[in-house]
Structure formats: structure tokens, C-alpha cells
Amino acid sequence: MQVSEIISWLINLLFYKPEVFCPIFYPGLVTILALLLFIIWLERKIAAKVQLRYGPLYVTRKAGGILQLLADLLRYMFQEPIIPKTVDKIAFIAGPVLLFATAYVPAALLPATAEFTGLRSELSLLAVLALLTLAPIFDIIIGWGSNNKFSLIG
The missing domain is CATH 1.10.287 (Helix Hairpins)
Known part of the structure; x- marks a missing residue:
């Protein structure tokens, strides 16, 4: 199988058969987005430890500040x-x-x-x-x- 045949097969699968593509793609997309949110949260926590200050705890103390990212999103949207x-x-x-x-x-x-x-x-x-x-x-x-x-x- 040549590379052009593989690319054509993938494009046909992605754009012309959404009933096959959607159950595969959307869970992966949701996982990647959740992983990105976690990485940003972890980076903020590590930066707070390095700088000897409190990390993101201001929105929800019980959740460990995980909702701080959503609060920042709302703040940027309504600026x-x-x-x-x-x-x-x-x-x-x-x-x-x-x-x-x-x-x-x-x-x-x-x-x-x-x-x-x-x-x-x-x-x-x-x-x-x-x-x-x-x-x-x-x-x-x-x-x-x-x-x-x-x-x-x-």
C-alpha cells in the first residue's frame, strides 16, 4: 500500500464516514483537552512551590484549585x-x-x-x-x- 492510498483512505474515513470517525476521535479529543488542563494546573502548582507561594487555591479550596482555569477563562472572556x-x-x-x-x-x-x-x-x-x-x-x-x-x- 502506497502512502497516497493510506492518506486517501484516512481522508475518506474522516470526512465521508463520520459514524466511524466520531466515536474514535471525540473521546481522544476530550482526553487531550483534559490532559492539557491538568498540565496547566500542574505547571501553576510547581511554579508556586518554586516561588514559595500559594498556588491556585482561590476558586475552590476543596478541589485543589482545579477550577482556577475556568475562572481565568471566564475572566478573559468578559474582559x-x-x-x-x-x-x-x-x-x-x-x-x-x-x-x-x-x-x-x-x-x-x-x-x-x-x-x-x-x-x-x-x-x-x-x-x-x-x-x-x-x-x-x-x-x-x-x-x-x-x-x-x-x-x-x-
Whole structure:
């Protein structure tokens, strides 16, 4: 079996047979996310021990501070966006979004196999190269929008 046949089989399994894929993928995804939460919690506990201070105990003392991560998530979700008065608001807000879009949109244009592509086009490679050249332009727009001479320099 060649590599292209294996990749085609995996793509057919993942995208065209969700009844087979979902029971395998979702428990693994949940396990990885729970493991990441545990690793972040453990890192905070170890950092607290090294710095001779209390670790994450403020949300639930009985649970050992494991809910501190959820409290931090809620805090970050409901934080007030701070936009300085001297910035160009459109460039300040839209610039980072456009910069990240130039990194993720080209992935939809590149073919995964000979049979499977996100968007079928004869010019997909040219479009990918064109989108990747926009990233430095959006970086300059972000620096310009912040109205700061140092961020505009680089």
C-alpha cells in the first residue's frame, strides 16, 4: 500500500464516514483537552512551590484549585477591550484578524491528496502564494494603526 492510498483512505474515513470517525476521535479529543488542563494546573502548582507561594487555591479550596482555569477563562472572556484614543480603530482591530486569516485561508486552497482539496481551482497554488505575500502588508497596517513610531519601525 502506497502512502497516497493510506492518506486517501484516512481522508475518506474522516470526512465521508463520520459514524466511524466520531466515536474514535471525540473521546481522544476530550482526553487531550483534559490532559492539557491538568498540565496547566500542574505547571501553576510547581511554579508556586518554586516561588514559595500559594498556588491556585482561590476558586475552590476543596478541589485543589482545579477550577482556577475556568475562572481565568471566564475572566478573559468578559474582559473589557482596551482601545487607546490615538489609534486608528479599524486598523487596530481588523489588522490582527486579517494577519491570522492570511495564515489559515491558504490551507483551504492546498490539496491534501489528488482527490481531496478544500477548494478546487487550477490557480490554487498561485492564490496561496498571493495570500502569503499579504502577511507583511497586514503587519505594516497593524503598526500603522497603533499610531506608535516604534511599532511602525518593526
